[in-house]
Structure formats: C-alpha cells, structure tokens
Amino acid sequence: MSRPTSHGGGQAGPPIAGDPSSFPTDAELSRTLVAATRIATLSTLTAAGYPYGSVVSYAYDDAGDPVVLISEMAEHTVNARGDDRASMLIVDGAGEGDPLGRARLTLVGRLGVLDDPGELRDRYLEAHPYAAYYADFTDFSFWRLRTEQCRYVGGFGHMSWVSADAYRDAGVDPLWEAAAGIVEHMNGDHADANLAYAQVHAGLPDASEATMLGLDRYGVTLRATTPAGPRMARVPFATPLADAQTARPALIELLSLARAQRDFD
CATH class of the missing domain: 2.30.110.10 (Electron Transport, Fmn-binding Protein; Chain A)
Known part of the structure; x- marks a missing residue:
C-alpha cells in the first residue's frame, strides 16, 4: 500500500503570506x-x-x-x-x-x-x-x-x-523561554500591532484582525482574518535575535516600519 502524499485529496490551503522562508x-x-x-x-x-x-x-x-x-x-x-x-x-x-x-x-x-x-x-x-x-x-x-x-x-x-x-x-532558539509570555502580551495588549504586521509586512491589506501564534529568533507567525478566510502569515525580523531582551525593540521596529509604510502610501 502506498502512502498518501497530501491531506484531503490534495486540496491545498492558501499559501502562507509574508516570508515563509524565515521559519x-x-x-x-x-x-x-x-x-x-x-x-x-x-x-x-x-x-x-x-x-x-x-x-x-x-x-x-x-x-x-x-x-x-x-x-x-x-x-x-x-x-x-x-x-x-x-x-x-x-x-x-x-x-x-x-x-x-x-x-x-x-x-x-x-x-x-x-x-x-x-x-x-x-x-x-x-x-x-x-x-x-x-x-x-x-x-x-x-x-x-x-x-x-x-x-x-x-x-x-x-x-x-x-x-x-x-x-x-542545530541550536535551541534563544527565545523559547520568553516566547509564550511575549505572544500573550502582544495578543492581549497590542492587537493593533499584530494587525499592522499582517497588513503591511505580510501583504494582507484587507486583513481585519491578526493573532500572534508564535515568535522565535527569526520572526513572528500570525493568523490573520481576511474576507477570503483565515490566512497564516510569517513576518521576519531584520536580523536574527540573540536573546529575549532584543525581542521588544525588534517588534517596535517592525511596527514603526509598518506605520511609516502606511504614511508613505
């Protein structure tokens, strides 16, 4: 018996928005x-x-x-x-x-x-x-x-x-101990930032809501709500993070860049 190569008869979901290569x-x-x-x-x-x-x-x-x-x-x-x-x-x-x-x-x-x-x-x-x-x-x-x-x-x-x-x-991600707390904080207090990440950096301008699912040294993973349905999105940091202390300034930088892009547009 051969092993199937896809779920659901090959019906693929929408591609991950943003930059999946940063996973x-x-x-x-x-x-x-x-x-x-x-x-x-x-x-x-x-x-x-x-x-x-x-x-x-x-x-x-x-x-x-x-x-x-x-x-x-x-x-x-x-x-x-x-x-x-x-x-x-x-x-x-x-x-x-x-x-x-x-x-x-x-x-x-x-x-x-x-x-x-x-x-x-x-x-x-x-x-x-x-x-x-x-x-x-x-x-x-x-x-x-x-x-x-x-x-x-x-x-x-x-x-x-x-x-x-x-x-x-391979190395252990240096943010693993802090990631869950950062994600909870972003979802609880900074939903607007998550939405900006999805709309601008992930190329989903029609997204109405975004939830942060994960964070690691290379970037953040989001789930965005769009008119066409939910979309997964990946937004990379400019450079890999060395430790948890660098996460806050990196997230602020992403938000600043998103706002600047919106103003430019």
Missing part, C-alpha cells in the same frame, strides 16, 4: 521542542518484539540527546537491557484546540546506561528536583538515548525526517 528549520524546531519540554513517552521493545510505551521525565545533553533516570525494576529498563533500540515521543503541551495541530517529535535511537553521568546528573536534577529523593537508590540509573533519526511534525501537512547530524548541529 526555523525543522532541526531547530526539534531542538527547541526538546528544550521546552520535560516529559515524554519512551517506547522500548519487549522480549516478544512488541513496542512498550511508558511516561518518563528527561533532561538533555549538549547534543540534544535525552537523559532519563529509570529503575531496574521498570519494564522499560528490562526491555532496554534486552534490546537497546528505542524511541521517545515529545509533544508540545501548550495551546488549545486540536492536539493533532501541535508540534511533536519522535527521536529514534539506542538507549544505553551512563556508568558515570557526571554533570548530566546535575542537569537532570535541576530540571526535576523531586528526583533527588530517589536518584541515589541502588536500582536507579541514568540512561541516554543516542539519537539516530528524528521525525518532526509541526501540525497538519508539516512533517519531515531530520538526520541525526542536522539535529545535533
């Missing part, structure tokens, strides 16, 4: 999703060869490989001792609406015990301080999933395989 790569989105999440579904193989899923807490090393603290009594540990092939599903828990529209990532690789976790132990306990209670139990050990391949799904119609090299070489 982060799927490798960058994958690394950022791993950084922004702390819980995942770990799948191991039973002795009979069936996939076995369990919920785990994780941290990650500098290459983006997840690190877990698991007990020898747990079924997934027994499975990993017998067959080190495993995968980890990480899902973006933010947002409302259809959960299938949220970003998710499956990391596929080999699960191995860390005889000397070193600073990864500290990194894990910083992310999960409650685990300090049982981290030194004799039956608990730190394990790492060595990523060999990634499957990133950004929502309906947005999906790709990401190589291990591309995943490891």
Whole structure:
C-alpha cells in the first residue's frame, strides 16, 4: 500500500503570506521542542518484539540527546537491557484546540546506561528536583538515548525526517523561554500591532484582525482574518535575535516600519 502524499485529496490551503522562508528549520524546531519540554513517552521493545510505551521525565545533553533516570525494576529498563533500540515521543503541551495541530517529535535511537553521568546528573536534577529523593537508590540509573533519526511534525501537512547530524548541529532558539509570555502580551495588549504586521509586512491589506501564534529568533507567525478566510502569515525580523531582551525593540521596529509604510502610501 502506498502512502498518501497530501491531506484531503490534495486540496491545498492558501499559501502562507509574508516570508515563509524565515521559519526555523525543522532541526531547530526539534531542538527547541526538546528544550521546552520535560516529559515524554519512551517506547522500548519487549522480549516478544512488541513496542512498550511508558511516561518518563528527561533532561538533555549538549547534543540534544535525552537523559532519563529509570529503575531496574521498570519494564522499560528490562526491555532496554534486552534490546537497546528505542524511541521517545515529545509533544508540545501548550495551546488549545486540536492536539493533532501541535508540534511533536519522535527521536529514534539506542538507549544505553551512563556508568558515570557526571554533570548530566546535575542537569537532570535541576530540571526535576523531586528526583533527588530517589536518584541515589541502588536500582536507579541514568540512561541516554543516542539519537539516530528524528521525525518532526509541526501540525497538519508539516512533517519531515531530520538526520541525526542536522539535529545535533542545530541550536535551541534563544527565545523559547520568553516566547509564550511575549505572544500573550502582544495578543492581549497590542492587537493593533499584530494587525499592522499582517497588513503591511505580510501583504494582507484587507486583513481585519491578526493573532500572534508564535515568535522565535527569526520572526513572528500570525493568523490573520481576511474576507477570503483565515490566512497564516510569517513576518521576519531584520536580523536574527540573540536573546529575549532584543525581542521588544525588534517588534517596535517592525511596527514603526509598518506605520511609516502606511504614511508613505
């Protein structure tokens, strides 16, 4: 059986307005999703060869490989001792609406015990301080999933395989911790700015409303209301942002440019 190549019988939605090339790569989105999440579904193989899923807490090393603290009594540990092939599903828990529209990532690789976790132990306990209670139990050990391949799904119609090299070489977006708060602030207090971004920078002059969906080092993602229906839009910053502190002046600059363009027109 062949795999379909499109949803809905090939009925494509309207193209993304603005500059879609300014989106982060799927490798960058994958690394950022791993950084922004702390819980995942770990799948191991039973002795009979069936996939076995369990919920785990994780941290990650500098290459983006997840690190877990698991007990020898747990079924997934027994499975990993017998067959080190495993995968980890990480899902973006933010947002409302259809959960299938949220970003998710499956990391596929080999699960191995860390005889000397070193600073990864500290990194894990910083992310999960409650685990300090049982981290030194004799039956608990730190394990790492060595990523060999990634499957990133950004929502309906947005999906790709990401190589291990591309995943490891990609950086975590420096705005990931602040982005949600900035987006909430823009939607709550600056709806007029969002609309200006969509009308001027994204080329949707007939838009009547715009909601900011996301923000990263490269730009902002919007959903605009137009007479023809909703449109997704992407507006880039003049230069990539280095940290969260540069987001406010970059957003102000976009608004100033939009107002200047309107005055010129």
